[in-house]
Amino acid sequence: MDKIKVNQMMFYGYHGLFSEENKLGQRFTVDVELMGDFRKAGQTDRMEDSIDYGQVYEVTKEIMEGKAYNLLESLAETIAQSMFDSFSLLETITIYIDKPGPPIPGYYQSVGVEVTRKRDDYEA
Structure with missing residues (x-):
């Protein structure tokens, strides 16, 4: 399976359980790894046969x-x-998704969550 990686996208958001996170917000970084068969894109050199990295950023940003x-x-x-x-x-x-300096007791560089999903997970 082929992979497209978009790394270290940076966003400012208001996510978290604590009221100060919702009020003040903070920086988040996001990495995405997109897998599929992109062989045709390699043969045709056409964007229509791949996934547009800029659109990946925009979907994530929204x-x-x-x-x-x-x-x-x-x-x-x-x-x-x-x-x-x-x-x-x-x-x-x-x-x-990486959340630097979370407002939880202790000393942390960051906390993060990684999930892997397949298209089949969403099709019934």
Whole structure:
């Protein structure tokens, strides 16, 4: 399976359980790994035969900078669903969301969530 990776996309959002997170917001980084058969794109050199990286960014941005979520898990799930809705060539996606300096007791560089979903997970 072929992979397209878009790494370290940065967004400012208001996600979290604590009121200060919802009020002040913070920076988040997101990595996405999109898997599918992109062989035709390699042969034709046509964007229509692949997934547009710029559109991947825009789909992610709309969610990360939109409605506030309590959990990173919910953000990741929403991004996954939106990617499958947006890109018919997408077969599997892995999303990693990183939240630097979380407001929880202790010393942390960051906390994060990684999810992997397949198109079949959304088709009944």
